[in-house]
Amino acid sequence: MAARVWASLATILAITMTLALAHRLEAQTRERRASEFTLSNGMQVVVVPDHRAPVVTHMVWYRVGAADEPPGVSGVAHFLEHLMFKSTEKLASGEFSRIVSRMGGQDNAFTSQDATAYFQRIAKDRLAKVMEMEADRMVNLRLTEAEVLTEREVILEERRSRVENNPQAVLDEQMNAVLYYSHPYGIPVIGWEHEIARLTREDALNFYKRHYAPNNAILVVTGDVTPEEVRRLAEDIYGRIPPNPEIKPRKRPMEPEQRAARRVEIKDPRAGKPSIQRYYVTPSYVTAEPGEAEALDLLMKITGSGATSRLYQKLVAKDKVASTAGGWYGGSSMDFGKIAVYAVPADGVSLSEVEAAIDAVLADIVANGVTEAELQRAKKSYLAEYIYESDNQATLARRYGWGLVVGRTVEDIESWPERISKVTREDIQKVAARYFDPRRSVTGTLLPVPPEGVEQTRTSAPNGRS
Known part of the structure; x- marks a missing residue:
């Protein structure tokens, strides 16, 4: 009897605490925390103010990932992510990250099946500078043959160290390949080794020109900013970039009914x-x-x-x-x-x-x-x-x-x-x-x-x- 009473009290307490958390969240979200708008070139912008410290996080998300790659060039989305830190018409190879570091900030990037994202955490008064650099590499990536070949070897070594030398990672990769009959989620984000080894400068640039454009991107800025401040900067810096009329909604092969374990x-x-x-x-x-x-x-x-x-x-x-x-x-x-x-x-x-x-x-x-x-x-x-x-x-x-x-x-x-x-x-x-x-x-x-x-x-x- 005592055990049942304690169990009932525990359940009542859990419900009470859950309702209290829910009410707190309701109070927090009664008004939208994020503001959003779209630039004339189609770039979507979201701003989430947080004025507790004079710091901002600046992210550019592209609506393209490994699942959007053409057949035979698996890994090209991730490959391009690496190459985006190479030379542009204004910046030398590696200079993007060096500038962010000198300004006291941090930067990185990642690729998933559905997205490629680039981010910087920086002092508020340096936001315009990282916007200018990000806008530059959105359209002005140059890529030399030497940069491409060197980075391809880096990615092959990354695959060897993270996948080939890790039996658990090999199992995970093989299971995903079997889980999907036709959908590209069955192909690893990093790519198959034999296809990575054949990736070229042309493959990377074709993918870049096809998918990297303001009307295929989302800008997210969180931190010590107002929506009005971000709008002015975004219109002045990103708004100058023309849209790519070839951008279309994503279409991928879908799965048939799965009928057997x-x-x-x-x-x-x-x-x-x-x-x-x-x-x-x-x-x-x-x-x-x-x-x-x-x-x-x-x-x-x-x-x-x-x-x-x-x-x-x-x-x-x-x-x-x-x-x-x-x-x-x-x-x-x-x-x-x-x-x-x-x-x-x-x-x-x-x-x-x-x-x-x-x-x-x-x-x-x-x-x-x-x-x-x-x-x-x-x-x-x-x-x-x-x-x-x-x-x-x-x-x-x-x-x-x-x-x-x-x-x-x-x-x-x-x-x-x-x-x-x-x-x-x-x-x-x-x-x-x-x-x-x-x-x-x-x-x-x-x-x-x-x-x-x-x-x-x-x-x-x-x-x-x-």
């Missing part, structure tokens, strides 16, 4: 311990039905996030069949999302035993759902994370930029906490039943073997691919 096995002497993981194809926040992505986020928070999750508690804490276990949902991409679950068997436990234990946890959620206490704890965790991240201007720049570049709106981004707060236990059980479907999945295993027993990869798929 697939498996990938990697044997490698460099693997420390055996492990198992599984990916399920799901919708993303862009493609999901209303409320589905939010429910998937909460489902995987409960199922796989941290020591209180279902997987960790059952496999590690209670049954002791795994040394670690967990999972997550990634829904930030443009076309598809992904659920992942994973575990490392405890000593003396087979991979098949651990896989059966994972399946049992997922089946229980499908059959019986989650508890109200679990749901409130997951909501509280997410809402708290949202509040804390909102205090970081660099995180804010990424939050808005990433959402907008895949097709979401400012309103959609800012109303996320409200939508999370409305998810019910029934919503979670519904998406669990729909997406914990083996036919939508790839299961991968990594096995350590003696050096003489290496078998790099074995794939089993319903269509006989290998």
